[in-house]
Structure formats: C-alpha cells, structure tokens
Amino acid sequence: MKSIRHSYLTIGAACILFLFCLTAQGQNNEQARHDSIRFSLLTCGSGEEIYSLFGHTAIRYENPTRGIDYVFNYGIFSFNTPNFILRFTLGETDYKLGVAPFDYFTEEYKYLQRDVRQQVLNLNQTEKEKLAAQLEENYRPENRVYRYNFFYDNCATRPRDQIERATGGSIVYPQDMNSTDTGKTYRDLLHQYTENHLWSRFGMDLCMGIPADKPISRRQMMFVPFYLEECFDQASIQTPQGNRPLVCQSVNLVSFPSSEASHQDWYPSPLAASLTLFIIIALITYYGWRHQKRLWGVDLALFATAGLAGCILAFLALFSQHPAVSPNLMLFVFHPFHILLLPYVIRQARKGRKDWYLLANLIVLTLFILLLPVLPQKINLAVLPLALCLIVRSANSIIFSYKKNK
Template identity: 45%
Template sequence: MNKLIIALMLSFFSLTQSVRGQEDSIKVSLMTCAPGTEIYALFGHTALRYEDTARGEDWVFNYGMFSFNTPHFIYRFVKGETDYELGVTPYSYFEGSYAMRGSSVYQQTLNLTMAEKQKLRRLLEENYQPENRVYRYNFFYDNCTTRARDIIEECIEGKVVYPDGKEGLSFRDIVHQYTKGHEWDELGIDMCLGSEADEPVDARKQMFAPFYMLEAAGKATIVAGDSVRPFVLQEKKVVDVEPEGGEGGFPLSPLVCVFVLMGAVCLVGWIQLKVKKVIWIWDLFLFGVQGLAGCVIAFLVCFSTHPTVGSNWLILLLNPIPLIYLPVMVYRAIKGKKDLYHLINIAYLTLFIMIMPFVQQKFNATVLPLALCLLLCSASHVLLYYRQNNK
C-alpha cells in the first residue's frame, strides 16, 4: 500500500513538474517600440511576442501592417477608410528591423496562466485567418496598441485593473508630446483635429499611445475573485539603440513661414498702393491656397470618418468659399471694380479672431497670424479702391 501511495505521489510530482516546465517554455510579451522619424511612426508601435522554446517558436504578432500601394490609399486615408491587418513575423526579423531603424524596443513579459496563454494563441491564430486579419484602422480607438491590449484582456480569467491615467489630458495633448520637434507634422495634424480632440480622456483612451500602454501595463494587476497578481512579470529593453537622426526637413518652422507671409502681404499691399493697381496674381496665390486648404478641411468635416475631425472650428477660416469666388475676385481686380468680398472678409475675419479665445478648441500657433495675413490682404484692397475713387 505504501509503495502504491509513493508511486502516485511521484507520478503527481512528475506531472506537476511537466506542466510547470511547459508553462516556463511559453512566454507572452507586450512589445513597445520607440518612435521613428516618419509621420506614421512618430507615436511608436505595439506588438505581441509569443515564445515557445519547447517547440522552437518565436513569433511577433503585429496589428500595424499596411501598404502604401493599396488602391486609392491617400483618398481612403483622408476619408478614414484605411485598412490595417494582423501580420506575423519571426522575432529575429522584427528585432533586426527596429534596430536598423534606430528604434529601441521594450519587452514586458505578461503574468499569464497556461490556460490564458493557450487561449491567447488560439485567438491570435483565429485573428490571423485571411477572413479575419484585416480591420478598419482608427487612430485613437482601434489601432495596433488597442488591438493588442484588447486581445490580451479577452484571454484573461479575471479583470485587468489599470492605474488612473494622467488627469486632464486630451488626445491633442498626447499627440503634441510625440510631435515635439516635428513642427510641420504637428501643424498638419492640428489643422485636421477638431474640438473633440481637446476634451479630457480617461486612462483607457490614453492607451491609444504605445508608451501610455507600456506605463499602464507596468502598474496594472489581474484581479480574479480574491486573487490579485501583477499584470507584468518582467520588463526589459531588448533593443537598445540610439535613434537615427532624421533627414533635414524644411529649415523654417511653420510659425516663421507665416510671419514671412505676413511681411510679404504688407509689402505687396504697399506696392499696390504705390502703383495704384491690384497685383491680382498675388490674390490668385493667397486666396487660392486658402480655398484649397479649405477644401481639405471641409472634406474632413463633412465626409471623413476619422474621430474628432468633424468638430473642427478651423473651417470658419479655411473653407472652399475663396476658391469658388476667386475667378470673380480676379476679374473685378483686373477691371478695378469695387469688390464687397473684401469688406465682408474684413468683418468676418475680425469676428473670427475675436471668438478664437472662447472656442473650446486649441488652435495651432500659426492660425492667428494666418488670419491676420488674410485680413491685411483684404484691407489693402479696400484701401486701394477708396484711394482710386477719391483722387
């Protein structure tokens, strides 16, 4: 009898050790990649690493795969219909590509049970099926980071409890943290985002940014009944490189450029008063650019499905009206006729400048001087007309 009990105990111990060994051979990690220099890489990246040393597997599941060669990519991107997909690559390739790019990679090994790891593997394999791998990308609400977070949570027996986020932060605040030093990229993004991007967001929404997810994961716990365990077992830097210097972009910042434009507007206005004639080609340039930019803003406001772009108060300044009216404006300028457009524009732009501080939207620093440029241009037209008719 004693021999039977001893044999059963040894068998149980052997089985336990086998299960533990199997658990130790499988690791699931959250991979966070440092920002790159391209606009689509400014915010970093998140992926999942699945290691099974017993089976010689080491894969990275990446929800951030897309192709610029997709038909009508630019149009679909602006409209908010960009499709991303789940890709799977060997870890060695993933690590090498980020090392070559000059982006460090942080690995957070997750504290999952064997059952949770197996379920996660099944979910990832199901997601990778051709009919499931493509999804409609949404920068703030459904991206490579939120997809990785959500599928991890789906496999956990319990609930992941994250720490409180940073109070008062908005989507635009977080975007600005990553566009610092990239003024032209920041300008383009600011021009597209509306007032909704300035509303404070909670901790979960802040996790759209990879490094906010990394910080939250490091402090999170898994709660299942009375059991509480840390979400992350271990964190380390698996790729430690210095970021590559970005290629030299345009040497002048947007703010400097808009002040140069203001100087040009003043100079052209002075020349027009001296020669007593409208330089209509300047109108063609200035109001044409305003109208073209307005077409983009109007398209985003009216047709794009991107989040937060539909509430953009900038449409009051940049809209298609100047482009539509431009032929009439040029014709009247050539004929030396009075144009009520400029009187109306002065009043309109003055009103826009007055209400700017009261609108619940943070405008880029270039918006005010740009509005002043357009106002000064119209003012020079009005002044020239009255000089011509009061000789």
C-alpha cells in the same frame, strides 16, 4: 503606427500553421510545455516617418521547448493598396494582423534604429491558452484584416483588448480609466509626440477639429503605445487568491541613444514661415499703396492657395470617417469659397468695384482672431500670420474700391 514589410505576411502565413499545430500536439510532457510558454507586450520606439512617431505595439509568443518565437503584429499596412491615399483620407484604411519570427521583427527595428522594450506578462496556464486561441482566431484569413482607426482601434488597442479578454476582464489599473479628469486631449497627446516635428504637428492641427480638444479618459489615451506600456507596468490581475502584477519582467531588447533631443529640421518652422509670408505680404501691400497699384495678382495667388487648403479641410469634415476632424473651426480661415469666388474677386478688382465677399471675409477673419482665446478649438499659432495675410489683402482691396468710387 508602424508598417512592416509586406513579405512579413508571407512569412507569417507559412509559420502560423506550424505554430499552432505544435501547440495542439505533444500530449507527453504537457505541463513542461505549458510552463515554457511566455507572452510579452513589445513596445517599439518612435521613427522618423509621420506614421511611426507614436511608436508601435506587438505581442510576442515564446515556447522555448518547441523552438517557437513569433511576433503578432496588428500594425501592417501597404502603401501599394489600390487608392491608398484616397482611402486613408476617407478613414477607410485597412490594417492586417501579421505573424513573423521574433528575430525578423527585431532585425528590422535595429535597421531602423528604434528601441524595442519587452514586458513579460504574468499569465497563468489558462490565460495563456486563451490568448493563444484568440490570436489564432484573429489570424484566420477571414479575420486578420480590420478597419484601422488611429484613436480608437489601432496597433496598441488591439493587443490590449486581446490580453484583457484572455484574463477575463480581471485586469485592474491603479486609476479610474474611464474618468475624463486627465486634463488631456487627443491634440495634447499628438503634440507631445510631435514636439520635434513641427510641420507634422502643423498639418495635424489644421485637419483636426473641435473633438480633438475634448478631455479624454486614461483608457482612451492607451491608443499611444508608450502610454499603454506605462499602464501595463502599474496594472495587476485580480484573482480570488489576491492580485498579481500584470507584468513580471521588463527588458530592453533593442536600445539606441535618444535622437529626439538633437533632431533639428534645417528648414524654418511653420510659425517662422508664416511670419515671413506675412512680412512679405505687408511689404508688397505697402509698395502697392505707395505706387497706387492694386496688385490683384497677389490676391489671386494668396486666395487660391487658401481656397485649395479649404477644399481639403472641407472634404475631410464632410466625407472622412476619421475621428476628430469635424467640426473644424479652421474652415473660417481656409474654406472653398476663397477659390470658388476667385473669378468674382478678380472681376471686381479689375473693374474697381466694391467686393462684398472680401468685406464679409474681413469681418469673419477679424472676429476669428478676436475670439481666439474663447474658441473651443486650439489653433496653431502659425495660422494667425496667415489669417492676417488674408485680412491685409482683403482690407487693401476694399479701401482701393472705396477710394475709386468716392
């Protein structure tokens, strides 16, 4: 969810050996050394880039008696990776665990004007040693790269899993974490954190299919760093001597005034843009009727654009490993046939023949809109004017052909 500069890895590689060598040395004052060790969960605020809207999570390791203060970050990726865009589309993006000095980490977030909050973990000596060993093992060159999955395996779920392992699975949350009675879906959570980024939300809604609207459990909701932070605040560690809070202290390390409420895009929203397009198409169609002109060039531009969008959606549905992209009912509106059959549509229009494809398209789109309330997939409202544009132009061509052949 957050890309740290690629030099982050170089710094981490140099300091990690020093970090764990110091941990393995110094038999004198062993108890004092362990008492000074502290692990914390860091939660970072939202950014402006689409990949940073949902915040970020990292683990902080401190040993003041040794002068050690590092951040373990599972959210490192590079746009310079070969074929990055294609791999991201296919769901084959690899992320890395990186290590950097704490000051380096916080300075970057200060520069980006993003909050950083710290939850100090209430771990005993054995749990601290286990977590340190797990992080060391994860940072080995053969282990630090992992296949990123936005919903199931990301920069928030990895730290959670490591902390749960270090406590022997004894973390207790106040609610049933596996029940799907939350009333929340993946799409709901994405909408929650893209409230002021409507075009990002529109793009996500187009790409996500039916699986994004199935109820999810509280544990599944932890892919969002902010929800993980909330759950940790309420969690405890179960021991034979009784439960102790998982978090013993919460601190705001970096704070900035919230900018989300004042965030306003200067350009129109997707709904406003699609409504404007529908009005333009309706006026053009009316002009064509008044002057008895088919205006098939309008159909060429409209259906070609819809077809290109359909090719992207079909590619995601058929080949991408991303969760929640297939099946996608948006393919009833935007599909590859719009562009694949475009030569046939143009030929029929120019010769004034009946177009069976446009008739089928008209029926499918009409049924799509009528059945919208009962569809198992939530449809962004901005899609409706776009579907109406295709309906109007399909109906226009069908009526013109009927009148010409009558």
